Amino acid sequence: MLPTPRADIAPNTAEFETQPLVKPTGFREYDARWWFGVPGHEKPSELNLLGVQALGQGMGTVFHEKWVAPKVVVGHDFRHYSQSIKYALMTGLSQAGCQVLDIGLALSPMTYFAQFALDAACCAMVTASHNENGWCGVKMGYDKPLTFGPDEMSRLKEIVLNGTPVMRSGGSISRVENMKDVYLKAVTKDVQIKRPLKVIAACGNGTAGAFAPEALRAMGVEVVELDCDLDWTFPKYNANPEDEKMLHAMADALKEHNADLALGFDGDGDRCGVVDNNGNEIFADKIGLMLARDLSREYPGAKFVVDVKSTGLYKTDPVLKENGSEVDYYKTGHSYIKRRTTDLEALAGFEKSGHFFFRPPIGLGYDDGLVAAAAVLQMLDRNPGKTLSELHDELGEAYTSMTMSPHCGDEVKYGVIDEMVEEYKGLLGSEILGRKVVDVNTVNGARVTLEDGSWVLVRASSNKPELVVVVESMVSKDDMKALFHEEVKPRLGKHSEVGAYNQEV
Numbered sequence: 001m002l003p004t005p006r007a008d009i010a011p012n013t014a015e016f017e018t019q020p021l022v023k024p025t026g027f028r029e030y031d032a033r034w035w036f037g038v039p040g041h042e043k044p045s046e047l048n049l050l051g052v053q054a055l056g057q058g059m060g061t062v063f064h065e066k067w068v069a070p071k072v073v074v075g076h077d078f079r080h081y082s083q084s085i086k087y088a089l090m091t092g093l094s095q096a097g098c099q100v101l102d103i104g105l106a107l108s109p110m111t112y113f114a115q116f117a118l119d120a121a122c123c124a125m126v127t128a129s130h131n132e133n134g135w136c137g138v139k140m141g142y143d144k145p146l147t148f149g150p151d152e153m154s155r156l157k158e159i160v161l162n163g164t165p166v167m168r169s170g171g172s173i174s175r176v177e178n179m180k181d182v183y184l185k186a187v188t189k190d191v192q193i194k195r196p197l198k199v200i201a202a203c204g205n206g207t208a209g210a211f212a213p214e215a216l217r218a219m220g221v222e223v224v225e226l227d228c229d230l231d232w233t234f235p236k237y238n239a240n241p242e243d244e245k246m247l248h249a250m251a252d253a254l255k256e257h258n259a260d261l262a263l264g265f266d267g268d269g270d271r272c273g274v275v276d277n278n279g280n281e282i283f284a285d286k287i288g289l290m291l292a293r294d295l296s297r298e299y300p301g302a303k304f305v306v307d308v309k310s311t312g313l314y315k316t317d318p319v320l321k322e323n324g325s326e327v328d329y330y331k332t333g334h335s336y337i338k339r340r341t342t343d344l345e346a347l348a349g350f351e352k353s354g355h356f357f358f359r360p361p362i363g364l365g366y367d368d369g370l371v372a373a374a375a376v377l378q379m380l381d382r383n384p385g386k387t388l389s390e391l392h393d394e395l396g397e398a399y400t401s402m403t404m405s406p407h408c409g410d411e412v413k414y415g416v417i418d419e420m421v422e423e424y425k426g427l428l429g430s431e432i433l434g435r436k437v438v439d440v441n442t443v444n445g446a447r448v449t450l451e452d453g454s455w456v457l458v459r460a461s462s463n464k465p466e467l468v469v470v471v472e473s474m475v476s477k478d479d480m481k482a483l484f485h486e487e488v489k490p491r492l493g494k495h496s497e498v499g500a501y502n503q504e505v
Helices: 015-018 048-065 082-095 109-116 150-162 178-188 212-218 244-257 286-296 318-322 335-345 369-381 388-393 413-425 476-491
Strands: 031-035 071-076 100-104 123-128 137-141 173-176 198-202 224-226 259-264 274-276 303-307 326-330 349-350 357-360 435-440 446-450 457-462 468-471
Touching: 031 048, 048 082, 048 123, 048 137, 048 150, 071 082, 071 109, 082 100, 082 123, 082 137, 082 173, 100 109, 100 178, 109 123, 109 137, 109 178, 109 369, 150 326, 178 212, 178 369, 198 212, 198 244, 212 224, 212 259, 212 369, 224 244, 224 349, 244 259, 244 274, 274 286, 274 369, 274 457, 274 468, 274 476, 286 349, 286 357, 286 369, 286 388, 303 335, 326 335, 335 349, 335 357, 357 369, 369 388, 413 457, 413 468, 457 476, 468 476
Parallel strands: 071 100, 071 123, 100 173, 198 224, 198 259, 303 326, 303 349
Antiparallel strands: 031 137, 123 137, 259 274, 349 357, 435 446, 446 457, 457 468
């Protein structure tokens, strides 16, 4: 067993090579992420390989505590250190008595898929997703298609930091070949696009470049590759379909090649971003609504789950109403939406950050950027006379702010939100800017809905010392600004703990 991990060890020392380093802040609500470091960078490492081994021992201990067969699929993304981290993690898992199945270079959804294909209860994907070079992390689960939530992460943190993993015999590590081919065949086998479509496949030099172009071509569309060569230095921008630089590059490529749409994938391939035929980004909540409208015709009465940052148009949409579909607003976070979609047996779940969750018969319940891309292409195939922008225009108008994030310390942010929740609950039935408050959803902060469908949201960020503020008006852009400047900002301003905003409308 390794010594108890330390939170701070200087690099390039004997201690760094002999003592596990695990900074406590790396344990997040539903995954783990640390600064691993790159040569020449002044920021000190938050994790070393012995710390990763300790993480594997702790993870294996959690798996055994859950009374599931300790069979673990492990994959890694394309960063120069990810494979080394994976080997250290697999060592710790095997020491904790796990049977480790190494599927090699992978997307996160390929690792989730392999749980089903290999009949493995557990998974551990080494990835920092869209974070810049130098970051590392692990996404993990023991109950497919779900991943760890706060309770499991809290227990894992306790075991690792206290140095109390349980070592067991019977551990092993074996390599699984050709999982990429099995995965891509499964993702594309039921997708044959008949409508001629030219698609920009944007991968930001991340791992998806080894998967997405091949998958999209197998679906039957013409593909123009954009930054699909793997390069862990990320020479242009991070592989993040919410990043303005990536979105602008997608729009420029779309116009240059006269394409029908651009699909952007993040660093580990579990998110998909969309730019329409006019070069305009369509946020994932609006893409989700377009998909929900289309799928509700194919599956009348289908349920859908969205996160609380998503547009209020779901509640007022006439197509969803006509087809008997219900929409549930739930906590922001891919782990939460995935679990809620499963618990409610919904057909699909959509998170505004670009995570799409499709349950059978469309998908297996986890977030997969390629399955999301297939759903968008099939929607266009079922609407041969319409462009993506025309389908978007059918949604009706809603004026939504960008996500605004005023600073608020980690130790006080939840207290501030608790007070805001109580304050808004007390306004139920009264008026805000001349409109009655008809609903206060408190599942994740306070989402306050007015009688015309306009709403405001205040919640605590799950991983930064910030609050999250979003407003949406069904009236006008000026009304959207008023909801922020005349309602939310002054109400939050009464709390001295709330600092400057990253941006304002």
